[in-house]
Amino acid sequence: MQLRRTDILDAARELIDADGLDEFSARKLAAALKVTPGDLQWHFPDRQSLLEALAEDLMAGVGEPPPAGPWDRRLITLAHRLRRALLGLRDGARLLSGTFVTEPNTLRAARTGTRVLIEAGLPPDQAAWTVLAITHYIVGHVIEEQSVRPKLPADLSGVDDLNRELAATVTADPARRFEFGLGLLIDGIRRLF
Amino acid sequence: MQLRRTDILDAARELIDADGLDEFSARKLAAALKVTPGDLQWHFPDRQSLLEALAEDLMAGVGEPPPAGPWDRRLITLAHRLRRALLGLRDGARLLSGTFVTEPNTLRAARTGTRVLIEAGLPPDQAAWTVLAITHYIVGHVIEEQSVRPKLPADLSGVDDLNRELAATVTADPARRFEFGLGLLIDGIRRLF
DNA sequence: ACCTGAACACCGTTCAAGT
DNA sequence: ACCTGAACACCGTTCAAGT
Numbered sequence: 001m002q003l004r005r006t007d008i009l010d011a012a013r014e015l016i017d018a019d020g021l022d023e024f025s026a027r028k029l030a031a032a033l034k035v036t037p038g039d040l041q042w043h044f045p046d047r048q049s050l051l052e053a054l055a056e057d058l059m060a061g062v063g064e065p066p067p068a069g070p071w072d073r074r075l076i077t078l079a080h081r082l083r084r085a086l087l088g089l090r091d092g093a094r095l096l097s098g099t100f101v102t103e104p105n106t107l108r109a110a111r112t113g114t115r116v117l118i119e120a121g122l123p124p125d126q127a128a129w130t131v132l133a134i135t136h137y138i139v140g141h142v143i144e145e146q147s148v149r150p151k152l153p154a155d156l157s158g159v160d161d162l163n164r165e166l167a168a169t170v171t172a173d174p175a176r177r178f179e180f181g182l183g184l185l186i187d188g189i190r191r192l193f
Numbered sequence: 194m195q196l197r198r199t200d201i202l203d204a205a206r207e208l209i210d211a212d213g214l215d216e217f218s219a220r221k222l223a224a225a226l227k228v229t230p231g232d233l234q235w236h237f238p239d240r241q242s243l244l245e246a247l248a249e250d251l252m253a254g255v256g257e258p259p260p261a262g263p264w265d266r267r268l269i270t271l272a273h274r275l276r277r278a279l280l281g282l283r284d285g286a287r288l289l290s291g292t293f294v295t296e297p298n299t300l301r302a303a304r305t306g307t308r309v310l311i312e313a314g315l316p317p318d319q320a321a322w323t324v325l326a327i328t329h330y331i332v333g334h335v336i337e338e339q340s341v342r343p344k345l346p347a348d349l350s351g352v353d354d355l356n357r358e359l360a361a362t363v364t365a366d367p368a369r370r371f372e373f374g375l376g377l378l379i380d381g382i383r384r385l386f
Numbered sequence: 387a388c389c390t391g392a393a394c395a396c397c398g399t400t401c402a403a404g405t
Numbered sequence: 406a407c408c409t410g411a412a413c414a415c416c417g418t419t420c421a422a423g424t
Contacts, residue, residue, distance in 0.1 A: 002388080026417065037417080039389050047417065094290070097336050101363065111355050124354070128362040133374030136333030137326065143290050144329060161317070162304050169321040170294065181326030184381030191380045195407080219398065230398080232408050240398065 003035060005053075008043055012054060013089060021091035026050070055099040056106065058085050058092055063108030071120035072186050078113050079138060079182055086142040093142035110135065117189075126192060134185055141181065145174045196228060198246075201236055205247060206282055214284035219243070248292040249299065251278050251285055256301030264313035265379050271306050272327060272375055279335040286335035303328065310382075319385060327378055334374065338367045 011032050016024050026047050030037045044050040062085050066077040086092040101107060110131055117127035159167070169177070204225050209217050219240050223230045237243040255278050259270040279285040294300060303324055310320035352360070362370070 025415085027415080036390055038391080038419080041418065042388065045418095097287070097333075097340070100340070101337075107356070107359070110359055114355060114359065124358045125362065128358045129365075129370055129373045130377065132337075132362055132370065133330065133334075133377055136337060136374065137330040138333070139336070140290075140329030140331070140333030141326075143332070144294075144325075147290070147293070162307060163300070165317045165321045166300070166303055166307065169318065169325055172322075177322055177325065180322045181329065184323065184326055184378050184385075186381070187384045188377030188380035192377075218396085220396080229409055231400080231410080234399065235407065238399095 003033065003039065003043065005043060008033065008040070008050075009054060009057060012050065016054075016095075017090045021094060051095060052099045052103065054089070055096045056103045058089055058096060059103070059105035059109060061085070061105075063105060063110075063112045065112055066116065071116055072190070074116045075113065075134070075186065075189075076182065078109070078116070079134060082109065082135070082138050083142055083178060086139070087145070091146055093139050093146055097139050097143065120193075122192060130189055130192070134182075137181060137185060138178075141174075141178055145178075196226065196232065196236065198236060201226065201233070201243070202247060202250060205243065209247075209288075210283045214287060244288060245292045245296065247282070248289045249296045251282055251289065252296070252298035252302060254278070254298075256298060256303075256305045258305055259309065264309055265383070267309045268306065268327070268379065268382075269375065271302070271309070272331060275302065275328070275331050276335055276371060279332070280338070284339055286332050286339055290332050290336065313386075315385060323382055323385070327375075330374060330378060331371075334367075334371055338371075 008029070012024070012029055015029060015032060026040055027037050029050075030040045033040075040050075044053065062078070062081045064081075066074040066081075068074075086096060089095065096106075099106075101110065110128075113131040113134070114124070114127045117130055118124055122130070201222070205217070205222055208222060208225060219233055220230050222243075223233045226233070233243075237246065255271070255274045257274075259267040259274075261267075279289060282288065289299075292299075294303065303321075306324035306327070307317070307320045310323055311317055315323070
């Protein structure tokens with residue numbers, strides 16, 4: 001049976017979802033595919049290119065033009081898509097942040113967001129800067145979301161109010177936290193018009 | 194000569210600054226210190242704990258209370274400090290994002306930011322959520338700043354306007370880009386009052 | 387064009403033994 | 406308390422050889 005590119009990527013996703021990015025190795029992947037490490041090398045010249053392919057796949061669809069409507073709704077749609085995409089694979093945000101923005105799907109997402117803001121009337125440079133800022137927020141957020149949280153001490157007595165508040169924040173529903181920070185950015189963008 | 198903790202961390206920083214986080218290994222560090230790998234293990238039980246110590250050191254001073262003044266100025270001061278701290282070591286943002294927020298210096302920075310907003314009149318939960326959002330933006334931004342940029346094609350003919358705009362954005366002075374995105378967030382926070 | 391076998395130059399971590 | 410020597414169980418990558 002011929003080893004196809006998508007089979008390799010599927011198996012890689014399975015391993016990463018199971019054990020995390022740090023546990024992932026090309027040799028384990030080869031073993032899972034019942035194939036020699038050398039064979040894997042033939043399909044992907046090195047480990048990095050395999051991870052980049054994975055990141056690119058993750059971004060598929062994110063850059064589809066969002067439905068017509070007000071710019072803020074369209075931007076929020078894009079932001080949610082990017083977050084969902086990153087959450088689609090264990091350690092997805094860390095994976096993406098280790099690759100470059102020049103891959104087609106990643107670039108397309110940035111283009112789509114920029115176009116939304118240009119169409120809304122923002123000058124092109126401000127539009128591009130804004131999209132980059134939102135992207136950084138999302139990547140930073142999801143990296144934290146996906147990082148293993150240390151067990152918070154069940155007993156919070158002896159901890160002061162501020163620490164308790166911060167603990168509550170980090171433990172809070174990440175989707176709502178995401179929404180809150182995104183809202184700050186959107187409100188900030190509003191003042192650019 | 195006794196091997197001290199700070200010597201180990203200094204040598205580690207030197208190696209990371211020289212070759213990047215991916216090239217860094219405990220064995221190279223041991224060699225640089227003219228010491229056995231096993232000896233290093235005695236001082237830091239595992240590689241991860243060494244990296245965490247490094248991240249903690251990076252955050253030293255960030256959480257000092259900023260000079261009195263309007264909340265936005267104080268928050269901007271903290272934001273710049275965090276960015277400078279992360280830029281203080283090659284791959285510093287990636288390093289920090291691989292550790293937890295519970296280390297004293299990291300926690301202190303979050304506490305200080307939260308307190309600034311509470312003192313300005315924000316409810317504690319909103320203050321904490323806001324600080325987390327800014328932190329995510331900064332970490333995401335500096336990760337991109339510190340990632341090796343692929344050589345942009347010198348010849349941009351044949352590339353459309355949008356790509357050219359995005360290329361210009363990524364190539365632009367990162368300090369100004371940082372300021373722009375931070376400004377969006379600050380303006381968003383303004384509307385919370 | 388695809389895959390194997392075998393090697394090379396590395397890793398992090400453990401652990402008995404020394405001082 | 407600190408450090409060495411030596412090993413264990415891994416890595417990514419290369420490359421001649423097979424089909």
